[in-house]
Amino acid sequence: MSASENIKLAEYLFTRLRQLGVQSIFGVPGDYNLRLLDYVVPSGLHWVGNCNELNAAYAADGYARITGASALITTFGVGELSAANGIAGAYGERSPIIHIVGTPPRHQQDSRALMHHTFADGEYKRFVAMAKHITIAQTEITDAATAPERIDWILQQALIHSRPVYLEFPDDMPKVLVSAANLKNPINLPEVPSPTYESAVIARILERIYSAKQPVILVDGESSALRIVDQLDTLIKSTNWPTWTSCWGKGLVNESYPNVYGVYAATFGDKPAQEYFESADLILTFGPQYSDTNSYFSQGIPNPKAAITFKDTTIQIESDIYRDVSPSKVLSQILSTLDSTRTVKATGPPKTFITTDDIKATDPVAQKNFFRLVNSIFRDGDVVLTETGTAAYGGRGFKLPPNTRLFSAVTWLSIGFMLPATLGTSLAKRDQNASTGTRNQAILIIGDGSLQMTAQEMSVMIKKKLDILIIIINNEGYTIERVIHGRKQEYNDVPFWRHREALSYFGADEEHVKNNTFEARTVGELQDVLKDERVTDGKGLRIVEIFMEREDVQEGPLMSVLHKQLAEEEEERNSA
Amino acid sequence: MSASENIKLAEYLFTRLRQLGVQSIFGVPGDYNLRLLDYVVPSGLHWVGNCNELNAAYAADGYARITGASALITTFGVGELSAANGIAGAYGERSPIIHIVGTPPRHQQDSRALMHHTFADGEYKRFVAMAKHITIAQTEITDAATAPERIDWILQQALIHSRPVYLEFPDDMPKVLVSAANLKNPINLPEVPSPTYESAVIARILERIYSAKQPVILVDGESSALRIVDQLDTLIKSTNWPTWTSCWGKGLVNESYPNVYGVYAATFGDKPAQEYFESADLILTFGPQYSDTNSYFSQGIPNPKAAITFKDTTIQIESDIYRDVSPSKVLSQILSTLDSTRTVKATGPPKTFITTDDIKATDPVAQKNFFRLVNSIFRDGDVVLTETGTAAYGGRGFKLPPNTRLFSAVTWLSIGFMLPATLGTSLAKRDQNASTGTRNQAILIIGDGSLQMTAQEMSVMIKKKLDILIIIINNEGYTIERVIHGRKQEYNDVPFWRHREALSYFGADEEHVKNNTFEARTVGELQDVLKDERVTDGKGLRIVEIFMEREDVQEGPLMSVLHKQLAEEEEERNSA
Known part of the structure; x- marks a missing residue:
């Protein structure tokens, strides 16, 4: 590509994204990003149409944690704000999402036109002002002269800080010609001189x-x-x-x-x-x-x-x-x-190993046995995702095979995150392994309360033919909250769903639906399920529903919090 | 209640909400609001646990548009940000939602503790700074002396401006005693003196x-x-x-x-x-x-x-x-x-009436016949909701019976809004009509793309036994976007769902599931469905799936936009 060559702005951006290792883009179409979306597939990128923008942001976060960068395209106002919680989580847990917001065309912004997806008051800078609190850098594209350097700058900020950035892309600019000269030099981290000390x-x-x-x-x-x-x-x-x-x-x-x-x-x-x-x-x-x-x-x-x-x-x-x-x-x-x-030959403390000898086939599936049993199905290269709640606490004890990534509750702890994040990680691994045909399994363990937040994204997993196993812990609600407070309160319950119908509702082939839904109430049933090749090495989305008691939690922090609550209850009874 | 009487702060807030006509509260439990939620039901309010916070905000918006005020309770960070788009829409379209955010206890905020649901940087004022852009007033509760007046002030702001407000309620304060004195005087709009002119x-x-x-x-x-x-x-x-x-x-x-x-x-x-x-x-x-x-x-x-x-x-x-x-x-x-x-006896132009004589039973269901046909089932007092997209455009031509509210696309146009808003309006009407036993039907017309955004809220409709009819226009994607741009583009498609399985998946009784799902591809089939009493006057949630062509839109603005796109395509072909 010669220095004098020009390129359409959308192509410039998408070429840059590909240089960063981005192969798939998440998002939802909207009135102010459609013309930009025209260039996604022609630029050699894969478009993932998500069911909604929060799911898309969560998925982009998962993708970035595997590949080191991801891209999310939403529309002005309605789209970007739906994604806000996902972007905030990526900020807190350092996932570099390039959030590209399709904004109204420049003439509408300049004339303060009362367009839809605004508050009909001519103000177009409200949402970037909000984004300042949850992204590490923001920029808007306004003209051909400065657009390439602004794009390069914002991408570099995402890499330097490993946090999300916010890019306003007006709807009238995808076709604007810009210089392609910079594209010869990939975006690199700046070299920082070593201090004298x-x-x-x-x-x-x-x-x-x-x-x-x-x-x-x-x-x-x-x-x-x-x-x-x-x-x-x-x-x-x-x-x-x-x-x-x-x-x-x-x-x-x-x-x-x-x-x-x-x-x-x-x-x-x-x-x-x-x-x-x-x-x-x-x-x-x-x-x-x-x-x-x-x-x-x-x-x-x-x-x-x-x-x-x-x-x-x-x-x-x-x-x-x-x-x-x-x-x-x-x-x-x-x-x-x-x-x-x-260096000292340090001898650490004795190691503990996971044993399952004490678990009987007739036992009900429970926190104290499930995580040890499920550990057997993890393989080299898998991604294991444990949603905030009892799943994340249980997953802390896993013994992981090499090259196995674990997603767990860190700090942001937004329930609903892990299901779309599973989509994102699975796609990231597939993008990375496209040429090798390596096994590519993502295994999600999630409670029924969290699942309801973002469940529709299962349909995208199905549409994209990703190899994902979802194990749903059905304990009739937010057990993590019951443990913290409101053990018997109705507000910690969730609506009843027939999880075993999910594959069919969300559009899987009839043949696939028949063979890929499982359930277990006892250890014996769970052991049978975990031996099934469709579960351990299957294709497409598979669902295992397991049942646990409403207040069943593992030994450790959750049990200690539960005991504190029980003590408070006792105290209240005594003082009454 | 004597002036010297004291009351717990949570009870103060909920008493005030009841005085405003709020009978149900929307939201999702979270670590920092559980102690507040303890007081919802004992205060005589109904708790609606939504599937996620965006859905909860949408539902609260719908409720407020019927009753004049609504309340939403979310948790700090993760919860409130998920609701942001819903709050923004309520701001733009003037729906007074009282958004109550359960924040970390005061000692954690004061010590800048690195709690979960933060960015682990000790900063607790980031999210209220974001809320400033999408709510008309914000306040935090910090002590017993000022809490009642701050609550009163924020509620009055919501009423004055008919826009959402933001209230930070620390997790350690629901039981704090405050003076109940103010409660004798309901919150009123301030009397504004008439100017001399x-x-x-x-x-x-x-x-x-x-x-x-x-x-x-x-x-x-x-x-x-x-x-x-x-x-x-x-x-x-x-x-x-x-x-x-x-x-x-x-x-x-x-x-x-x-x-x-x-x-x-x-x-x-x-x-x-x-x-x-x-x-x-x-x-x-x-x-x-x-x-x-x-x-x-x-x-x-x-x-x-x-x-x-x-x-x-x-x-x-x-x-x-x-x-x-x-x-x-x-x-x-x-x-x-x-x-x-x-005053003049003005004679307006001749009125046009809706006729259906030209519609044949063998015609496929289409934009040009569906809206005229469905109009027949609306009754006095119903709420009719037409989601952004072809549904909203079609609904502009309805002839509504008296006392029938219509929800349509106005300015914010966030697809996904109408389904939870239907939950909110339906509950608002039921709360208002509790004593009369009046018919209480909400009828939602929604495209398949919009439906996927917030579909899980159907399970709350089912759980709450609301009488709601959902008519899903299945045209395999975002037809409204196809019309604007990208007529044949893959990005305007959505995953395939089996909508007729929704009632079962989302937990309806088996008997109900059998009898309350309908479909129509031809006018004749639609006419039969629209005569069915289970559709017109049924109980609980009923679903009608109708099928339309991917690019089928009504005469009017959408058709004109589509023609513009076709002309652009033609121009590109000619210039190629």
Whole structure:
């Protein structure tokens, strides 16, 4: 492509997106984005028409967490605002969605015309003002001269911060010609110079590494945004040091290594692990996000005296915060100079293994047996998604095969997220594996309350022929809320649905419908289901409905919250 | 209740809501609102647990348009943002929803704790900052001393402006005791003094009324917010002058009066009406909102020289805008002094009537016959809802029985709105009619694309045993978008659903499922369906699926837009 060549603006944008690894675009058509949508498929991209914009945003979030970037196209006002909660979650949990909003044509905006999808008051900047609170950068395209650089800038912001950005694309501009010159240079992260003290920081870290007697590696979920996941794999292998993850970090670390322990659960986990962790003299901590959920009510936060903490642009050693350092650069230099003969051969606490020997076939399916049983069906490369609620808590104990990503409740915890996110991850993996024909299974575990939020997106899974297993925990409502408060309250119930009819209602082929819906009330039934090849290795969407008691929760944080509520109830009875 | 009596804050709020005529509350439980929800039912209110928050907001909007106020309870961050689009629509189309957001307890906010449902950055004011753009007033409750007055103030703002408001209610405050003293005085609209020139304005209007030779009354939808609908009924009856409505005003005026013509459609309507309207020397115009959709691309806007226009706080006569006048007060004085002997006996243009003689039983169901046929089932007191898209355009031509409200596309036009709005209106009517046992039917006409946005709310209709008829126009996608652009584009298609399985999937009793789903492909089949008592007068949720061609639209604005697209296509072919 010669520097003097021109290109239509829509093609410019979509070429850029493809350069970022985006192959599918999520969204919903609307009056102000149709002309832009004309260029999606001709640009070599796959259009995913979602059932609504919130679902589309959730799906885009899931896609970005797998591929490193995603795109969402909505229409002005009605479309973008429906997506707001999904964009906010992507902000909080660092998923770089390029949110492209088709806006009214420039002449209508300039003349403050009283168009539909506005408040009929001539004001066109209300919604970008809202987006400022939930995206890391915003820009509008207004003319051919500045459009390419604005697009490049906004895309780079998404990559730098690993957070969503907001791009206003007027409906009269897809065909506007712009220079294609920039397209020769892909969007890269800017190179940040090393501060003069960087080598001193590295030396100090190495010194701590060599002197450590009881070291720990702790991986949290922002490590993805720091782009250090591969380096962490090397660190974990080369030191062989005891390694834990946060809930969010789980699935970023290969749990088949002998030194990897899974999620660090402090007082909610096993005693030897807690004792080892709490008396560690070095805790190399990567990409932390210390929300109450992700840190077991702060219990999982390392002792600051032992911690060396890598964040976006800082490294903290004890109380010293070194700013403007790149964690990835520092880690890379540490790995290249690390002398393994000088590091301690740390022996971690004994590992616990998942056993199922105590589970009887006649037992009812319950929180205490289900998660151990379902663990058997996960395979290398799968994506496992556990929706906020009992599913996410249960999933913390999984032993994952290598290359298995886990999506769990981190901080945003918007119920309804995981079902469209499953669509997004599944499509992302298929896009990535298109040439290899690798197995591509996504397994979603979700409660019936969460499912009702975004259920219609199953029809898109079916339409797109994605290989997805959905296991629905039917406990007649929001059990997570019952545990927190209102154990017997009607407001925690949900309407009754016949989940086993979902495949048919949402349009699966008649033949597929017949063979791909399962249910289990007892362990024996569940074991049969989990042996069925249609479940473990099937094609298309399959649904397993399992039944649990309304107040059934796992040992751990939820049980502790439930006990607190029971104690409060007792207290009220006594004071009455 | 003595002035010294105290009451729990949650009870204070819910007592106030009941005083406003709110009997049911919409929303979804979440971690930060459960303790508030404990008081809903004990306060004598009905809790509607919706499937998700957007649906809840839409339903609350529908409720408020019937009763004059509604309440929505969501949880911080995840819940409230999901509702944003629904709140925005209520702002634009003037529906006073009290949006109550359960926020984290005060100690967590004060300490900037890194709680879930935040961005784990200690910032708690991000979402209220967003709400400022889509609500007319916001307040937070922080202490017992100021809480009652803040609640009173925010409720009054909702009533004054007939727009949504935003109330932050911390999770630790439902039980806080506050003074009940204010509750003796219901929330009223503030009395605004008449400006000195008010009598001159009235005199000028009366003079124009008495001198008018070809007068028109034009009623638009903001007349509800102006609280003049009953006065307009008197005006229309007492003058007997030719009366039209905008699309939005339809259903606020009794169409059985001989002088009421229905929607004024300018060049898209019939010629004699257009000629009469355009040469009118007086157009009394009430509550206008001149968005492109509601005004037939501005064609329906009256000639300013003929118009006298009543808005919230202004009356415009020719180019003179009189500010700070109350349209309701002025109208009331005009009605009390109006001397009917001095007003012209205006003879409007000939009326057109809906005939069905040209429709043959063997015809396929189509836009050009369906709306005329379905009109026969509407009864006095029904609510008829026509979703944005072809349904709303078709519904503009209905002849409505007295007391029949019509919900149609106005300005916000968020597809997916009408289904939950149907739930809201149906419940509002049932709440209002609880003592009388009056027939309470809501009839929704909706396309398959819109339906997929919010379909799960059917399960709440079923759970709440509401008498609702849903007629689904299955034309395999977003026909309204096909008409605007992308006639043959894949992005305007939607996934295939088996709509006739909806009742069963969404949990209706088996007996009900068997007898309450219908379909029609031909006029003959449709006529049979429309004669069936289960359809016309049935109980619970009933579904009729009808089939239309993918590009079938009515004569009028949509056909004109379609022709424009066809011409563009032709032009592109010729230039290629």
